[in-house]
Amino acid sequence: MKPLCQIDKAMTLAAPRVRKKARPAKVVQKTAARKKTVRKRAAAKPPAPREPAPRAATLLAWYARHRRHLPWRARPSEPADPYRVWLSEIMLQQTTVKAVGPYFERFLARWPRLQDLASAPLEDVLKLWAGLGYYARARNLHVCARAIVERHGGAFPDTEDTLRTLPGIGAYTAAAIAAIAFGRKATPVDGNIERVIARLHAIETPLPAAKPLIHAHAQALTPARHAGDFAQAMMDLGASLCSPKRPACALCPWNDACAAHRRGDAETFPRKTPKANGALRRGAAYVAVRADGAILARVRPPAGLLGGMMEVPTTDWTHDFDERDALAHAPFKAAWQRVPGVVRHVFTHFPLELTVYRARAAAGARPPKDARWLPQHKIANEAFPNVMRKVIAHGISD
DNA sequence: GATCCGTGGAC
DNA sequence: TGTCCAAGGAT
Numbered sequence: 001m002k003p004l005c006q007i008d009k010a011m012t013l014a015a016p017r018v019r020k021k022a023r024p025a026k027v028v029q030k031t032a033a034r035k036k037t038v039r040k041r042a043a044a045k046p047p048a049p050r051e052p053a054p055r056a057a058t059l060l061a062w063y064a065r066h067r068r069h070l071p072w073r074a075r076p077s078e079p080a081d082p083y084r085v086w087l088s089e090i091m092l093q094q095t096t097v098k099a100v101g102p103y104f105e106r107f108l109a110r111w112p113r114l115q116d117l118a119s120a121p122l123e124d125v126l127k128l129w130a131g132l133g134y135y136a137r138a139r140n141l142h143v144c145a146r147a148i149v150e151r152h153g154g155a156f157p158d159t160e161d162t163l164r165t166l167p168g169i170g171a172y173t174a175a176a177i178a179a180i181a182f183g184r185k186a187t188p189v190d191g192n193i194e195r196v197i198a199r200l201h202a203i204e205t206p207l208p209a210a211k212p213l214i215h216a217h218a219q220a221l222t223p224a225r226h227a228g229d230f231a232q233a234m235m236d237l238g239a240s241l242c243s244p245k246r247p248a249c250a251l252c253p254w255n256d257a258c259a260a261h262r263r264g265d266a267e268t269f270p271r272k273t274p275k276a277n278g279a280l281r282r283g284a285a286y287v288a289v290r291a292d293g294a295i296l297a298r299v300r301p302p303a304g305l306l307g308g309m310m311e312v313p314t315t316d317w318t319h320d321f322d323e324r325d326a327l328a329h330a331p332f333k334a335a336w337q338r339v340p341g342v343v344r345h346v347f348t349h350f351p352l353e354l355t356v357y358r359a360r361a362a363a364g365a366r367p368p369k370d371a372r373w374l375p376q377h378k379i380a381n382e383a384f385p386n387v388m389r390k391v392i393a394h395g396i397s398d
Numbered sequence: 399g400a401t402c403c404g405t406g407g408a409c
Numbered sequence: 410t411g412t413c414c415a416a417g418g419a420t
Binding site: 088089090091092093094095096097098099100134136137140167168169170171172173176188190191192193231232235238239244245277 | 412413414415416417418419
């Protein structure tokens with residue numbers, strides 16, 4: 001493999017630009033026997049050379065110039081803060097950098113140190129997390145903070161294996177923290193890195209089956225030193241030049257090493273097996289408004305969908321919801337009125353359609369069991385997920 | 399391995 | 410408008 005690299009490099013430099021319509025797939029899979037033939041023909045028509053092996057140093061040099069400046073990122077040559085790295089990594093799971101920014105700042109301002117977060121009530125953590133989605137992350141964040149204080153004396157574990165034992169920290173996050181915060185040689189592989197590697201090697205195996213292969217390639221590329229910078233460089237590359245839809249291969253520091261680029265169809269990688277979308281679920285939600293404007297609200301069950309978050313009373317959300325049964329599930333007897341229109345919301349695995357009913361309650365009305373009257377001005381700072389904010393807005397509209 | 403978990407933005 | 414996607418983890 002290594003010796004070929006020298007040959008290929010030489011060929012790349014010597015050969016004229018390869019035609020786009022070449023058949024690189026077959027070139028890659030040439031047998032030793034066929035190579036002879038090709039070499040003979042090479043005099044007349046140079047074969048498509050294989051890509052030179054990608055070099056970590058090449059990417060690190062690019063990173064030094066083009067790295068993003070992010071709130072949780074230490075400046076070059078400054079030590080990383082494990083607390084910040086951890087907090088950001090949890091928030092960034094399946095979430096865009098742009099969305100995380102303000103949440104990260106608010107969390108850090110409210111709980112500057114791990115110990116502060118660990119001693120905070122879960123309720124407060126969920127309030128600050130509201131709107132960011134995937135609320136199990138917030139619950140695990142809280143449990144994790146307490147575990148580090150109790151099991152590790154408040155100091156973050158500095159090895160991948162030990163980090164992996166903490167709630168909310170999986171293979172990716174453990175490797176990311178080990179590499180970025182502690183300089184360990186670890187290889188986190190996120191969606192960005194999967195894409196970069198899949199293109200680099202033109203991997204035809206679709207995700208998620210290709211994960212082990214992709215991880216092996218990423219691991220082979222990881223340098224012994226600066227593994228944290230290397231991981232972040234891979235992610236920055238994937239977030240900027242090596243983007244999902246229209247990769248800017250011309251600007252990529254690794255374009256000479258990229259098999260997919262040579263094929264000319266980098267944007268088609270990684271291959272993916274399509275996942276089925278959930279069927280529509282429907283239900284009714286009840287916005288009860290007391291004379292002083294307070295809204296009837298309750299806390300959802302601690303686990304599962306929107307676990308531990310606030311909601312207004314609703315029916316179950318089912319595929320066969322019957323509108324005619326809606327009033328039978330209202331939280332109390334009243335002159336419920338159906339608010340025209342519906343509230344639509346799309347979760348990861350199913351779309352939801354809620355019809356909203358509204359009723360007024362007397363000033364002294366007692367809340368039903370497990371529910372309470374919430375002053376309207378407090379709604380903004382309570383742990384309502386967005387779907388519930390939509391429902392309330394719809395319910396109190398005219 | 400397949401499902402369950404939110405949300406907002408880009409195209 | 411529909412689809413895809415974003416620094417994944419838990420079960």
